[in-house]
Amino acid sequence: MTAPRFLQIHTLTSYAAALLNRDDSGLAKRLPYGGALRTRISSQCLKRHWRLAEDPHALARIDGAEAAFRSRELVSLKVIKPLRDAGIDGAVVDALEPEFQMALYGDKGTAKKSRQTLIFGETELRWLASEAARLADEAGGDAKAAKSLAEAWRKGLNKSLKAMTAAATLPGGLTSALFGRMVTSDPEANITAPVHVAHAFTVHEEEAESDYFTAVDDLSGDEPGADTIQETELTSGLFYGYVVVDIPGLIGNLGGDADLAGRVLHNLIYLIAEVSPGAKLGSTAPYGRAGMVLLEAGDRQPRSLAEAFRTPCPPHLGPAAQALSTQLEAFDRCYETGEERHALCLANAPIPGAAPASLRHLAEWAGGLPARLAAGRAA
Structure with a gap:
């Protein structure tokens, strides 16, 4: 089997009544795609939550990680x-x-x-x-x-x-080793990002409402009515997420340490599947886990499966997973790139070339890819 150069990570994750990522006016970020307006989560927002997560699989807990x-x-x-x-x-x-x-x-x-x-x-x-x-x-x-x-x-x-x-070994810390950095005052200090993160977007048209809410003054006595009246936006949606890891680039940024790269990928899979972005934690509890995670490893240029959702699909995991599978089958038939796949799907939808697996299995398999690559090069 060809030593993998790229790891592609596709996810479908649902959130309800949340405001995950706001623009400069305080409204949910949006993206027009396929003639329909979608709710969007920026790649910057996603990366920030993954790198700062206080979690059993936090990047900071990895042995050998340097803070930044x-x-x-x-x-x-x-x-x-x-x-x-x-x-x-x-x-x-x-x-x-x-x-x-x-x-x-x-x-x-x-x-x-x-x-x-x-x-x-x-x-x-x-x-x-x-x-x-x-x-x-x-x-x-x-x-x-x-x-x-x-x-x-x-x-x-x-x-x-x-x-x-x-x-x-890690001059810019683990964060820079994963997500890169640009230093305009000294190009020699620039670090190329081996982890490429796309903006997540809903597979269907946006679902949003203006939430009117009030706050009552507890010390106002018998005066009726609200002390504060405000509005905010709430959205719901099933989001497609896409991440690509350039495995040789990651190993290089980690000083050639394939073992450390494996531990990073292991934890990153957990973070992508389990850590939710989102503001307004106290009023919306925007916590979710991916309903589908598909991992692909191969040596050809990666390709997003966003095309599966250019035509908005029903806002449910089953139809979305089926649309993704159909797009994947079309790519396989036309390009024959032969990626190795592992997947989990709560809707039990069949993924072409991927046997059902748990998140633990996916993380362990991804964590072993850098060692496979290093062994293949040594051979």
């Missing part, structure tokens, strides 16, 4: 604050800070509002903090010397950062 932080204040909180907390002369610290801000965020980095939100790993931030402490020590309490040292350090940073990155 996404912020416009990485330098302020992770590099400069430790110097101030250590009691280093304030004038020296003030002289160092602008150079470190520009080193990470570019020439306009001294102003918070001009900074790009970046993600840096714990390893990188520890190194930057140690460099700041070293420069402060070399300045010997002289603010002018600190500024001169920091300016020279910033100008030679690319070579130093490149060497530090090359020596670290």
